[in-house]
Amino acid sequence: MLKLPIYLDNNATTPMDPRVLEAMTPYFLNHFGNAASRNHSFGWQAEEAVDYAREQVAKLIGADPKEIIFTSGATEADNLALKGVFEMYASKGNHIITATTEHKAVLDSCKHIEKMGGEVTYMSVTAEGLIDLAELEATIKPTTIAIAIMYANNETGTVMPMKEISAIARKHGVLVFTDATQAVGKIPVDVNKDGIDLMAFTAHKMYGPKGVGALYVRRKNPRVKVTAQMDGGGHERGMRSGTLNVPGIVGFGKACEICMMEMESDTARISKLRDKLEVALLQLEEAYVNGSRTSRLPHVANISFKHVEGEGLLMGFNKNIALSSGSACTSASLEPSYVLKALGLGDDLAHSSLRFGLSRFTTEEEIDYTIKAISETVLKLREMSPLWEMYKEGIDLNSIQWAAH
Amino acid sequence: MAYSEKVIDHYQNPKNVGTLDKSSKNVGTGLVGAPECGDVMRLQIEVNSETGMITDAKFKTFGCGSAIASSSLATEWLKGKSVDEALKIDNMTIVEELNLPPVKIHCSVLAEDAIKAAINDYREKNGLEKITFAESVVH
Numbered sequence: 139m140l141k142l143p144i145y146l147d148n149n150a151t152t153p154m155d156p157r158v159l160e161a162m163t164p165y166f167l168n169h170f171g172n173a174a175s176r177n178h179s180f181g182w183q184a185e186e187a188v189d190y191a192r193e194q195v196a197k198l199i200g201a202d203p204k205e206i207i208f209t210s211g212a213t214e215a216d217n218l219a220l221k222g223v224f225e226m227y228a229s230k231g232n233h234i235i236t237a238t239t240e241h242k243a244v245l246d247s248c249k250h251i252e253k254m255g256g257e258v259t260y261m262s263v264t265a266e267g268l269i270d271l272a273e274l275e276a277t278i279k280p281t282t283i284a285i286a287i288m289y290a291n292n293e294t295g296t297v298m299p300m301k302e303i304s305a306i307a308r309k310h311g312v313l314v315f316t317d318a319t320q321a322v323g324k325i326p327v328d329v330n331k332d333g334i335d336l337m338a339f340t341a342h343k344m345y346g347p348k349g350v351g352a353l354y355v356r357r358k359n360p361r362v363k364v365t366a367q368m369d370g371g372g373h374e375r376g377m378r379s380g381t382l383n384v385p386g387i388v389g390f391g392k393a394c395e396i397c398m399m400e401m402e403s404d405t406a407r408i409s410k411l412r413d414k415l416e417v418a419l420l421q422l423e424e425a426y427v428n429g430s431r432t433s434r435l436p437h438v439a440n441i442s443f444k445h446v447e448g449e450g451l452l453m454g455f456n457k458n459i460a461l462s463s464g465s466a467c468t469s470a471s472l473e474p475s476y477v478l479k480a481l482g483l484g485d486d487l488a489h490s491s492l493r494f495g496l497s498r499f500t501t502e503e504e505i506d507y508t509i510k511a512i513s514e515t516v517l518k519l520r521e522m523s524p525l526w527e528m529y530k531e532g533i534d535l536n537s538i539q540w541a542a543h
Numbered sequence: 544m545a546y547s548e549k550v551i552d553h554y555q556n557p558k559n560v561g562t563l564d565k566s567s568k569n570v571g572t573g574l575v576g577a578p579e580c581g582d583v584m585r586l587q588i589e590v591n592s593e594t595g596m597i598t599d600a601k602f603k604t605f606g607c608g609s610a611i612a613s614s615s616l617a618t619e620w621l622k623g624k625s626v627d628e629a630l631k632i633d634n635m636t637i638v639e640e641l642n643l644p645p646v647k648i649h650c651s652v653l654a655e656d657a658i659k660a661a662i663n664d665y666r667e668k669n670g671l672e673k674i675t676f677a678e679s680v681v682h
């Protein structure tokens with residue numbers, strides 16, 4: 139039975155898996171101890187639970203438990219990695235390489251670093267949203283300390299060539315930091331095979347609770363260190379002070395364990411649904427996929443429907459389907475998605491985009507309903523769109539002198 | 544952001560969607576906004592040259608729900624008004640009628656601009672001088 143509303147905004151956050159909640163519950167009420175309390179069983183129990191979760195998290199990404207620093211989420215992990223490396227490696231250099239399509243948590247940390255005297259190169263990306271490897275290598279200089287490139291993009295799902303990026307970084311003795319928030323738990327991520335030195339990720343994008351995440355910090359070959367950005371009791375080996383969020387961490391661990399066990403079967407099922415959705419929507423005229431279709435997360439699709447505006451489009455079904463658009467009219471900024479613009483999309487196409495993020499809980503009925511609702515709304519709005527009419531009459535929209543805003 | 548009932552109603556059942564013959568002398572066409580900004584509105588009026596009354600009005604809009612609702616409402620208001628009365632339609636009246644929040648005021652400004660542009664197009668076609676309007680504020 140189809141239950142409305144349908145949730146297809148899983149890049150923003152995922153629902154919790156009930157098994158995760160079940161694992162967490164005892165740590166709110168019965169085992170509420172502070173993991174840093176050394177003198178009684180409440181503390182020991184909490185510590186044990188955190189240790190176990192640390193193993194579950196580490197295992198999913200092929201790391202050693204000692205390499206996991208728990209944080210409040212990916213934003214904090216991004217900040218800690220970038221600012222922490224910048225401070226720690228000041229004697230080696232001050233240059234960081236990143237890309238224009240990164241998440242704001244990375245871009246704004248980089249802006250902060252620039253204010254502190256750092257130098258940041260913001261690389262542009264190809265039309266598919268990928269980094270040009272030759273250009274990356276040419277951008278490295280003697281003062282470069284780190285390359286910060288996200289594993290998978292939150293708007294398009296485009297997956298970066300991490301192995302190739304880290305091979306280049308290794309060759310030049312530069313650290314690799316990746317924001318893998320959208321990738322971990324969805325596709326195989328292995329810090330050793332992928333050559334990653336620091337990695338940010340978060341529980342609430344992989345069926346875990348909000349407010350808990352981690353920074354992976356490599357301990358061997360090379361041993362990486364970051365300067366703490368939060369001072370206090372010296373938790374997490376001094377890299378992140380603050381009483382640990384024990385129930386959250388337990389949930390994060392459980393979420394990682396489930397992802398590890400079910401990734402393969404989830405991916406097979408979800409990617410089929412995603413492809414069904416995408417193929418059906420591309421039957422509409424003038425519909426385009428944004429980002430790479432080959433190097434992409436299995437549960438994501440970003441599609442532009444030319445000559446209809448994204449927010450107007452969402453309104454046609456947002457009572458029943460939760461989705462997000464790259465159009466800016468949804469925000470107060472009036473600027474459409476900077477990620478889509480970085481792919482070279484015109485503002486008009488960026489304004490016309492919808493982002494689909496499927497999940498473990500997405501059903502075929504939901505996808506069928508979505509295909510129908512979106513197709514109908516696109517057709518209806520095109521009947522109402524002056525741009526569509528002009529396009530159909532063969533008028534070149536670029537030849538029109540639009541009023542400047 | 545939640546939409547008001549009235550915006551939803553206009554969005555679901557827009558009034559006067561369509562196209563009038565823009566080459567006709569009795570038809571004035573206003574095309575405002577820009578695809579880059581995510582909003583383009585085309586509003587057309589048909590005027591009885593004897594009486595100066597607006598006998599028909601049509602629109603097509605590329606934009607958010609509030610822009611669609613603003614233009615739909617504008618065409619309803621235009622029909623049966625004289626051209627002079629139509630000039631008095633103010634975007635804030637649209638804002639009030641549709642309960643638009645502050646971030647959506649520019650959608651109503653667009654509708655006001657479209658009305659003025661359509662009237663000027665009609666005037667120009669009929670040998671009347673174009674009216675100069677003060678720059679609209681928002682956008």
Ligand SMILES: Cc1ncc(COP(=O)(O)O)c(C=O)c1O
Pocket residue numbers: 149150210211212213214241243288291292317319320339340341349350351
């Ligand atoms: C790529 C990326 N990085 C960072 C974040 C922020 O994560 P958190 O909400 O855990 O701070 C998000 C989620 O919005 C994201 O998609």
Ligand code: FES
Pocket residue numbers: 467468580581582606607608609610646647649650
């Ligand atoms: S047209 Fe831009 S918000 Fe309405």
